[in-house]
Amino acid sequence: MALKSRPILDMNAFNAASDGCCDPLLDRRLKNCGAASVLYYRRPIEMVRAQGVWMEAADGSQYLDFYNNVSSVGHCHPQVVSAISAQAAQLNTNTRYLDRRVESYLERLKATLPTELSNVVMCCTGSEANDLALRIAIKATGRSGVIVTETAYHGNTLAVMEISPASYKQGEPSEHVHTIPAPSRVAYGNDIEVGFAQAVERAAQTLKRRGHPPAVFICDSIFSSDGVFTNPTKFLAGAVAAARNAGSLYIADEVQPGFARTGDTFWGFERHGVIPDIVTMGKPMGNGFPMAALVTHPELLAIFCRDVGYFNTFAGNALAAAAGMAVLDVIESEGLQQNATRVGAHLLARLGKIVTDDPRVVEVRGAGLFLGIDLCQPDDPGSPNPALAAELINALRDRHVLIGATGCYGQTLKVRPPLCLTTTEADLFVDALSDSLAVT
Amino acid sequence: MALKSRPILDMNAFNAASDGCCDPLLDRRLKNCGAASVLYYRRPIEMVRAQGVWMEAADGSQYLDFYNNVSSVGHCHPQVVSAISAQAAQLNTNTRYLDRRVESYLERLKATLPTELSNVVMCCTGSEANDLALRIAIKATGRSGVIVTETAYHGNTLAVMEISPASYKQGEPSEHVHTIPAPSRVAYGNDIEVGFAQAVERAAQTLKRRGHPPAVFICDSIFSSDGVFTNPTKFLAGAVAAARNAGSLYIADEVQPGFARTGDTFWGFERHGVIPDIVTMGKPMGNGFPMAALVTHPELLAIFCRDVGYFNTFAGNALAAAAGMAVLDVIESEGLQQNATRVGAHLLARLGKIVTDDPRVVEVRGAGLFLGIDLCQPDDPGSPNPALAAELINALRDRHVLIGATGCYGQTLKVRPPLCLTTTEADLFVDALSDSLAVT
Numbered sequence: 001m002a003l004k005s006r007p008i009l010d011m012n013a014f015n016a017a018s019d020g021c022c023d024p025l026l027d028r029r030l031k032n033c034g035a036a037s038v039l040y041y042r043r044p045i046e047m048v049r050a051q052g053v054w055m056e057a058a059d060g061s062q063y064l065d066f067y068n069n070v071s072s073v074g075h076c077h078p079q080v081v082s083a084i085s086a087q088a089a090q091l092n093t094n095t096r097y098l099d100r101r102v103e104s105y106l107e108r109l110k111a112t113l114p115t116e117l118s119n120v121v122m123c124c125t126g127s128e129a130n131d132l133a134l135r136i137a138i139k140a141t142g143r144s145g146v147i148v149t150e151t152a153y154h155g156n157t158l159a160v161m162e163i164s165p166a167s168y169k170q171g172e173p174s175e176h177v178h179t180i181p182a183p184s185r186v187a188y189g190n191d192i193e194v195g196f197a198q199a200v201e202r203a204a205q206t207l208k209r210r211g212h213p214p215a216v217f218i219c220d221s222i223f224s225s226d227g228v229f230t231n232p233t234k235f236l237a238g239a240v241a242a243a244r245n246a247g248s249l250y251i252a253d254e255v256q257p258g259f260a261r262t263g264d265t266f267w268g269f270e271r272h273g274v275i276p277d278i279v280t281m282g283k284p285m286g287n288g289f290p291m292a293a294l295v296t297h298p299e300l301l302a303i304f305c306r307d308v309g310y311f312n313t314f315a316g317n318a319l320a321a322a323a324g325m326a327v328l329d330v331i332e333s334e335g336l337q338q339n340a341t342r343v344g345a346h347l348l349a350r351l352g353k354i355v356t357d358d359p360r361v362v363e364v365r366g367a368g369l370f371l372g373i374d375l376c377q378p379d380d381p382g383s384p385n386p387a388l389a390a391e392l393i394n395a396l397r398d399r400h401v402l403i404g405a406t407g408c409y410g411q412t413l414k415v416r417p418p419l420c421l422t423t424t425e426a427d428l429f430v431d432a433l434s435d436s437l438a439v440t
Numbered sequence: 441m442a443l444k445s446r447p448i449l450d451m452n453a454f455n456a457a458s459d460g461c462c463d464p465l466l467d468r469r470l471k472n473c474g475a476a477s478v479l480y481y482r483r484p485i486e487m488v489r490a491q492g493v494w495m496e497a498a499d500g501s502q503y504l505d506f507y508n509n510v511s512s513v514g515h516c517h518p519q520v521v522s523a524i525s526a527q528a529a530q531l532n533t534n535t536r537y538l539d540r541r542v543e544s545y546l547e548r549l550k551a552t553l554p555t556e557l558s559n560v561v562m563c564c565t566g567s568e569a570n571d572l573a574l575r576i577a578i579k580a581t582g583r584s585g586v587i588v589t590e591t592a593y594h595g596n597t598l599a600v601m602e603i604s605p606a607s608y609k610q611g612e613p614s615e616h617v618h619t620i621p622a623p624s625r626v627a628y629g630n631d632i633e634v635g636f637a638q639a640v641e642r643a644a645q646t647l648k649r650r651g652h653p654p655a656v657f658i659c660d661s662i663f664s665s666d667g668v669f670t671n672p673t674k675f676l677a678g679a680v681a682a683a684r685n686a687g688s689l690y691i692a693d694e695v696q697p698g699f700a701r702t703g704d705t706f707w708g709f710e711r712h713g714v715i716p717d718i719v720t721m722g723k724p725m726g727n728g729f730p731m732a733a734l735v736t737h738p739e740l741l742a743i744f745c746r747d748v749g750y751f752n753t754f755a756g757n758a759l760a761a762a763a764g765m766a767v768l769d770v771i772e773s774e775g776l777q778q779n780a781t782r783v784g785a786h787l788l789a790r791l792g793k794i795v796t797d798d799p800r801v802v803e804v805r806g807a808g809l810f811l812g813i814d815l816c817q818p819d820d821p822g823s824p825n826p827a828l829a830a831e832l833i834n835a836l837r838d839r840h841v842l843i844g845a846t847g848c849y850g851q852t853l854k855v856r857p858p859l860c861l862t863t864t865e866a867d868l869f870v871d872a873l874s875d876s877l878a879v880t
Contacts, residue, residue, distance in 0.1 A: 032546040034559035034738040035745035046538040085525035092728035098486040106472040119474035124564045131597045157571045159598035288532035290730040290754035298474040305475035314730035
């Protein structure tokens with residue numbers, strides 16, 4: 001394949017060199033944030049407020065948000081806002097004091113998870129949770145090797161950036177990291193479970209030969225950065241078994257699929273009938289309040305804590321517990337998991353029609369409200385088309401619909417609206433996508 | 441010295457094995473958090489609310505907070521609470537959209553710093569900021585060695601835990617890390633600047649010999665975990681020059697001393713007349729809202745960003761900007777830096793009297809409202825007394841005053857009240873300390 005795998009954001013994001021900068025606010029941003037500044041769209045949008053699935057720009061126009069999976073129960077959900085406001089006024093300290101609100105939250109969270117995973121470590125970000133999970137696995141196994149998918153993203157610390165090929169602008173993984181293709185039909189044919197399991201097995205052997213036997217197989221159960229691979233359910237089971245046969249632990253990175261997004265189940269790994277050794281979570285956990293967690297077996301945590309202390313100043317205090325509890329309440333009281341299933345199925349059906357009609361739209365996959373739309377060259381279904389993805393993202397922006405791309409070439413539209421999406425709003429997106437395809 | 445350096449928290453914290461567990465809430469906590477549970481005091485306190493420098497326990501009693509440097513402008517400060525509440529209801533998304541509130545905050549923050557440090561990268565925790573700072577320094581120098589003080593704490597990710605000897609329960613630093621004694625009179629005699637600079641120079645040579653020439657000298661400018669070393673001002677200048685002579689960068693970890701706590705200056709490094717290559721900050725930045733940052737030269741950040749993308753989902757959005765701006769506003773409008781100087785000087789003077797009166801209190805040091813009180817054996821001023829520190833911390837808890845310990849043996853009381861402390865409240869602490877000393 002002629003295209004080199006590259007960071008997704010480069011394709012559709014603002015680029016000062018090619019897009020120019022004539023806006024005073026943009027100029028301030030570039031001066032303040034320098035090379036680390038990343039902005040969506042060739043013409044970035046100034047946002048001022050948001051509610052539900054809608055975001056409002058400075059010019060007063062409304063954008064339908066089909067991208068942001070952090071404000072998962074809806075932007076600025078009044079129940080979450082009110083929980084944060086009330087708790088911030090009452091107490092916001094660290095977890096070295098007892099607090100029954102915190103314990104109630106941890107118990108409520110644990111009730112959504114397999115009973116054997118009974119210890120929670122609260123963190124502030126998914127990166128912190130994955131960094132800690134990696135350390136626990138390395139300590140518990142006495143090993144150093146890591147198996148990840150080839151466009152995985154697990155966070156931004158030194159340790160987890162090394163296992164996040166999606167972040168590399170150049171270079172190759174370190175020798176303790178081995179990448180395998182994501183579980184796509186393109187990579188493994190029709191028996192994804194067997195092919196993916198064999199890839200894990202071979203990766204384990206390679207790592208052993210390099211002197212880094214595998215400590216951990218880590219994957220996002222919906223492969224958000226690899227391109228969104230959802231089906232058939234249970235295809236992860238073989239890979240997890242292969243990893244364990246090779247002496248490795250299995251970390252389920254639920255930062256993106258977790259908290260009811262996939263519809264069928266509350267957690268992404270449940271769709272695959274597997275029980276992880278460690279589960280990490282983050283993004284939608286506090287609907288935007290910075291919080292994350294790791295859940296594991298008491299024995300694994302105890303091994304880690306023999307050598308090193310772990311404390312996280314901001315994490316898991318009463319403010320985080322209030323935000324997190326409100327999110328769980330809203331998911332339940334508004335039936336958002338069921339809504340994700342229902343509206344997700346509607347979206348999938350309507351997008352299926354586009355696949356039939358437009359040869360550049362080669363496949364649509366999804367579980368609940370996490371979908372991927374694969375784009376190919378018009379004359380070659382096997383040839384990814386990231387340029388079209390970038391065009392569509394910017395064309396949809398001009399139609400006031402927010403969306404992004406994923407996949408190893410950036411060829412897949414990543415569909416992740418807030419879970420309160422209605423079928424009417426889903427239709428708005430499909431219509432805008434059809435219109436955009438018609439003019440690109 | 442007979443005592444082995446060990447984690448400070450072990451000495452005065454709750455220990456389920458020795459302290460027992462007969463409280464249902466404590467039992468829930470241990471079941472939920474397992475081995476990673478760390479609680480202050482032999483008899484942990486259940487907190488329910490807090491305001492200013494006072495925290496209220498579940499039994500209705502009020503505790504004077506002389507420990508928590510996160511709620512630095514006062515617990516649940518109404519202006520910060522109101523800024524968080526208003527912004528949470530309006531917009532809480534990520535920084536890939538433009539937002540003028542964010543840029544205004546970054547500019548306000550930058551105005552407190554040397555002008556050459558003009559790029560800000562927002563993070564969620566001090567750990568993330570230090571992890572990123574370390575990576576930037578490693579990339580910019582093409583080197584791997586790190587010089588830290590021997591009881592430093594720089595965070596909890598894999599990379600920064602390695603440079604945080606305070607977290608080790610056993611084991612020694614990796615070969616790319618070299619530790620030097622903190623800048624105390626005990627370690628370096630009366631010319632701390634020269635002694636500390638020589639220690640950095642020797643550390644650089646050692647690291648070079650090991651094949652890890654120094655990329656970075658990182659220190660907390662008030663040495664919070666090493667025992668609080670504040671004077672003479674400017675003593676850091678020699679060490680920074682020695683590090684740079686050896687080809688290393690200098691990271692100022694301002695997570696603890698920053699944001700006006702040290703009274704004389706807004707940032708701890710300013711007291712020493714040095715300009716860091718990278719400044720990291722966190723804890724008090726949002727008065728408890730999870731936020732942190734790294735500030736550096738555009739050139740250093742650009743080198744890093746050539747190879748790797750950096751994006752932090754929750755960091756630096758409008759909600760963080762609102763919290764951070766409110767904190768800067770309150771520090772200014774309430775004159776908290778001046779208050780830290782004034783009340784800190786009062787505290788230092790009153791504590792000086794205790795040094796004179798009690799042979800077990802060997803020295804008091806401080807800058808603004810960050811003080812250290814060194815405890816020694818009654819018959820030997822050179823012999824640290826962590827057991828007395830642990831007794832005093834628990835005795836003060838029983839007198840409803842919250843305090844902790846620091847230092848390589850845990851022999852130093854660490855005094856860090858909110859910056860809105862009054863002299864009357866300062867006197868309450870000194871009286872409670874005198875009373876506690878009288879009975880221990």
